Amino acid sequence: MSSRTFASLVFTLGLGLILASVMQGLPLGGAPMQVGQAIVAQAPEAVGTANIVTSVVLAYRGLDTLGELTILFAAATAGGLVLSGRRPSHATQSQAGFILRTGAGLLFPFLLALGAYIILHGHLTPGGGFQGGAIIAAAFFVPLLSRPESPFNEAVASVIEGAAGAMFIVIGLLSLTNGGSFLEPLLGTGELGELFSAGSLPLLYVAVGLKVGAELAGLLVHLGGLGEAG
Secondary structure, X not given: OOHHHHHHHHHHHHHHHHHHHHHXXXXXXXXXXXXXXXXXXXXXXXXXXXXXXXXXXXXXXXXXXXXXXXXXXXXXXXXXXXXXXXXXXXXXXOOOOHHHHXXXXXXXXXXXXXXXXXXXXXXXXXXXXXXXXXXXXXXXHHHHHXXXXXXXXXXXXXXXHHHHHHHHHHXXXXXXXOOOOOOOOOOOOEOOOXXXXXXOHHHHHHHXXXXXXXXXXXXXXXXXXXXXXX
């Protein structure tokens, strides 16, 4: 048996065990999901988020979200390492037309503003750090499509990505100082529906948005073979 076949069998077996475990935990006979009902009922008062999804992502299962960020970091790093040596020379990069260059320049500030809005309002409306970070990444990638010779400072993107990840972890650790749980909301809940509410959860979304935006922007640059390493 080849190593590839053995690895496939191990993966299939592991996936089957996970699915079996999940199926055992599913309610039978149409019984309601008690945990979900409890979160919907308690989250607005306990966490202070008008958007219940945010309370789940950042408070009730915040450690799982940290795991997702770790997976995204590993994937972006691996992709960057694989593609780092495939960037074409500027002689082969064609300049876009006037309309595309102008449109990309006009879109840049609007995409940045939209991404920031979605991140900062993730605890109030659908959205948050992952969605807003993807839009911010697009804001930096679209101008590179029209001007391939434009520099993209990968060093700065790496610093932002690392600082954002550290910010997420530090906020989680601060929650432990007063006997709370990891990533338990700090600073009080505030008034439900207001921008300054939900305690430290908006700060966590800022960290997620910056981390996702920096990672995806760098990965898109490598995939497109665009820009200059700064």
